[in-house]
Each structure stands twice: as C-alpha cells, then as structure tokens.
Amino acid sequence: MSGELSPIDKAKFVAAKRASDLVEDGMRVGLGTGSTAAWLVRCLGERVREEGLRFRGVPTSTRTAELAREVGITVISLDEARWLDVTIDGADEFDGNFNLIKGGGGALLQEKIVATASDQMVVIADAAKRVEHLGAFPLPVEVIPFGWPTTQALIEEMLVSMDVMGRNSTLRMTGDAPYVTDEGNHILDLHLGRIGDPRQLSLVLNQIPGVVENGLFVDICDTVIVGFGDGRIELRDINTGETENERLDFVENENMFADLGDWKRD
Known part of the structure; x- marks a missing residue:
C-alpha cells in the first residue's frame, strides 16, 4: 500500500490508523465525513474483521453511513445513541487553539451536532491542515x-x-x-x-x-492527531497541553483504500 499512496494520503492514513486505536469495545463513536474520515472508517472496519471489535458508529453523512455498513460497522442514529463517547473527524484547517474550519465535504451541520454530543472530539489531519490563522480555506x-x-x-x-x-x-x-x-x-x-x-x-x-x-468549530475539539508522509504522528491534547510523537510503519495491505477516490476533502 505504501507504494500506491501519495505523501498526503500516507499522512491521512497514519493519523486515521492511530485514531482508530482509541475506539474500544462498547463505545458509541461519531464517524466524520471526508477523505481522512473515510480512512478512519476503513481502519475501524479492519479492526472489526480482524480483532472482533464491537462498537456502534453514528455517521455524520449518508456517504459515511454507506461506507461504515460496507466495512462491517454497526450503524445507529444519534437519536438511538443519545450521547457519544468520542467523535473522530477530519478538518479543512485547524489553528493552535484547536479552532477548526470544517464542511469542505458538505456535512458541517451533522458533523457539528455529532461532535458536540460527544465526551470528546478527536481531529485527524495531515500536517498541511495546520495554520497560524484560519481562513485560507473557504x-x-x-x-x-x-x-x-x-x-x-x-x-x-x-x-x-x-x-x-x-x-x-x-x-x-x-x-x-x-x-x-x-x-x-x-x-x-x-x-x-x-x-x-x-x-x-x-x-x-x-x-x-x-x-x-457555519463551519467554524470553536471550543469543540479536544485532541488533534497529525499525520506526516513519512509515518510520523503527532498527538496534541488541548486539555493537558501535552504533545506526543510516534511513528507508524507502513504494512502492505490488499489495497483496502482503493475505492476512496470520491472522498475529496477533510
């Protein structure tokens, strides 16, 4: 797989892969929309198949719901879940205060509702999404x-x-x-x-x-997981102020992400 991915796609993948490790049995998890969130859904589907992970996902769009069902994730509505343990989603931009611009994929309303109905929100992104000031992205x-x-x-x-x-x-x-x-x-x-x-x-x-x-997410995000094209991962927690650095080695896979071409943003 590493030979087939661009550096940005590698960065999105390692961030999503690391975030998928945060999901535990019995959790209710908000599933974001966009290209990076699609990597997350695929990684979680792999854990469902290979590890027997059992959790319930609340998608933020019809596209995410379809993909989640396809990879074997149990999908429920927010009405059924009522409250979530965590929401994991991408971002179009984020700044040093964890303010976000979201909605490039067109699902900002459901994304904001689901994120605010969660104990915590984790953002997964490639390093290019980090900015000093929001606004370059529409x-x-x-x-x-x-x-x-x-x-x-x-x-x-x-x-x-x-x-x-x-x-x-x-x-x-x-x-x-x-x-x-x-x-x-x-x-x-x-x-x-x-x-x-x-x-x-x-x-x-x-x-x-x-x-x-609107697509400004202020005081909603708790943790940002930033991926880099060489497999490095940076985890930043706004509540503790701590930053952790890790590295994920790429492993060849049967092209589990080959059909993600329509997921353009976030």
Missing part, C-alpha cells in the same frame, strides 16, 4: 434554499465589520445545480483569506436569518 455556511441570495447579501454586509481579509462568497455548485446537503440546504463558501476572531464570526453568522450553521 468557510462553508449552510443556508436554507429560500431566499439564499438575500442571506448571501446579509452575510457579505456583515463581514464589513468583521476582522477578515475578504468578503466574497460563492454558492457551492454540483455541475449546473446548487449543491444540496443531506438536510436539503445549500452551502455558501466564504472567501475570507484570514479570520481574526473565529468565535465572534461564528456567533454573528448564526444570527443571520437563513443561516442554519
């Missing part, structure tokens, strides 16, 4: 379809008073049609360049009529 904002141009105008007007570098926004598209989330909403991607105060921006965005939720 900030997704989920909005209802009704009157979305008005919502967009209100957002751009509000951004004039925010500590950001840019104020442009675009409606996310799928071909010639607007992208539709699992909840039937649209996504506006805000091209901000730099976000000076993620907490303030998140609070103000969610007060705008038509906005359902």
Whole structure:
C-alpha cells in the first residue's frame, strides 16, 4: 500500500490508523465525513474483521453511513445513541487553539451536532491542515434554499465589520445545480483569506436569518492527531497541553483504500 499512496494520503492514513486505536469495545463513536474520515472508517472496519471489535458508529453523512455498513460497522442514529463517547473527524484547517474550519465535504451541520454530543472530539489531519490563522480555506455556511441570495447579501454586509481579509462568497455548485446537503440546504463558501476572531464570526453568522450553521468549530475539539508522509504522528491534547510523537510503519495491505477516490476533502 505504501507504494500506491501519495505523501498526503500516507499522512491521512497514519493519523486515521492511530485514531482508530482509541475506539474500544462498547463505545458509541461519531464517524466524520471526508477523505481522512473515510480512512478512519476503513481502519475501524479492519479492526472489526480482524480483532472482533464491537462498537456502534453514528455517521455524520449518508456517504459515511454507506461506507461504515460496507466495512462491517454497526450503524445507529444519534437519536438511538443519545450521547457519544468520542467523535473522530477530519478538518479543512485547524489553528493552535484547536479552532477548526470544517464542511469542505458538505456535512458541517451533522458533523457539528455529532461532535458536540460527544465526551470528546478527536481531529485527524495531515500536517498541511495546520495554520497560524484560519481562513485560507473557504468557510462553508449552510443556508436554507429560500431566499439564499438575500442571506448571501446579509452575510457579505456583515463581514464589513468583521476582522477578515475578504468578503466574497460563492454558492457551492454540483455541475449546473446548487449543491444540496443531506438536510436539503445549500452551502455558501466564504472567501475570507484570514479570520481574526473565529468565535465572534461564528456567533454573528448564526444570527443571520437563513443561516442554519457555519463551519467554524470553536471550543469543540479536544485532541488533534497529525499525520506526516513519512509515518510520523503527532498527538496534541488541548486539555493537558501535552504533545506526543510516534511513528507508524507502513504494512502492505490488499489495497483496502482503493475505492476512496470520491472522498475529496477533510
């Protein structure tokens, strides 16, 4: 497998592999959406098959639910689980305070609900996702379809008073049609360049009529597991302030990740 993966894919894999070790029998686990989260689901499926691991997964999208069932993970809804032991998910960006931008894969609403319904949230990412300031990655904002141009105008007007570098926004598209989330909403991607105060921006965005939720995750993430292309892994815990460094040796595998080509982000 190591010969078939790019350095970024290797980094995502080692982070996901390390995070999969955190799951124990009987846990209720939130399963994120995106390319890195898909590696996690595959790694957990391997543990289910080879070790007999038994846990229940709460997916954050229909795509993740389908993949989890495919690899043998027991899938339940958040309504059934009510509360989770841990959620493990990717991120489009994270800063030194563990603030995140998420939603590149289009599932930010379910991802935020599931993450906040957990005892802890673990983020898995390649090293390129670590930034000094959030905002280089477009900030997704989920909005209802009704009157979305008005919502967009209100957002751009509000951004004039925010500590950001840019104020442009675009409606996310799928071909010639607007992208539709699992909840039937649209996504506006805000091209901000730099976000000076993620907490303030998140609070103000969610007060705008038509906005359902935004992709800023503030005070939600507890641990970040960063993978590197050479197999190194860095674990950072915001609660203890500790950082651990490990290394994972690559082992050839029967191409268990060959069908992940559609999982582009996070």
